[in-house]
Amino acid sequence: MGAIEHWHEIARARDPAGLDALLADDVVFHSPVVHSPQRGKAITTKYLAAALHVLGNSEFRYVEEWVGPSSAVLQFATVLDGVAVEGVDIIHWNADGRIDSFKVMVRPLKAMEAVRQKMAAALTG
Helix, strand or coil, rough: CHHHHHHHHHHHCCCCCHHHHEEEEEEEEEECCCCCCEHHHHHHHHHHHHHHHHHHHCCCEEEEECCCCCCCEEEEEEECCEEEEEEEEEECCCCCCCCEEEEEEEEEHHHHHHHHHHHHHHHHH
16 A cells, blocks of 8 residues: 555544554654644654644545655645635655655635644644
8 A cells, every 4th residue: 555545544534543654754744834844753643643633524525636656745625613724735755655754734824723723732732
């Protein structure tokens, strides 16, 4: 199974348990609200687990995807507290099929603020 298929399974199940096998040890996570890249499997797992909890509601769906030999862009949509959220996950994987870069972008600004507040609560709670 490829990295994107594995990620889709995790996202569908909303279960971060599979992240350890999917993420490279040196993975870098790029948050839409944190300026500096977050480096390493532990912090990336924390962010992705929180995102699965915050964004992975019954409204969440991937609406488009573009997949290349070692990278993909997955466009998603959901609703968070009545606010329509649109975004993309930009994912790159290494030769071992492990994700080594995961970048999230979210729009519009109102959605970004809703995501920021919910993520902050999930990461500190």
